Amino acid sequence: MIGWRRDGNDLILAVRLTPGATREDVGGRWTDEHGAHWLLAxxxxxxxxxxxxxxxxxxxxxxxxxxxxxxxxxxxDTNRLKRLRIQGGAQALDRLAAIITKWVETT
Structure with a gap:
């Protein structure tokens, strides 16, 4: 899936963060020069x-x-590109994957 992967009992979420925005939001995707996809936040x-x-x-x-x-x-930590570990996320994989996939598909 784009933007996340399973790592044992956890999920690893790839996020491109924009700080100092006028509003908080999660949605869309960004592709880096290597073809990797990142969830936008x-x-x-x-x-x-x-x-x-x-x-x-x-x-x-x-x-x-x-x-x-x-x-x-x-x-x-000091980069826009971040990887976050959602501990225990694999236990709720279907629910979390559906939410994250919907975010990634948002333009």
């Missing part, structure tokens, strides 16, 4: 002292109805 928080990363985790937790503490930033 926007947060109001600025990229300062982890504020945008924390806002991204909070946004995903709300939209996925998943515990905030079970969504970890795995890579991309």
């Amino acid at each position: 926007r947060v109001r928080a600025v990229p300062e002292k982890g504020k945008a990363n924390a806002a991204l985790v909070a946004l995903l937790a709300r939209r996925l109805d998943w515990p905030r503490g079970a969504i970890l930033l795995e890579s991309g």
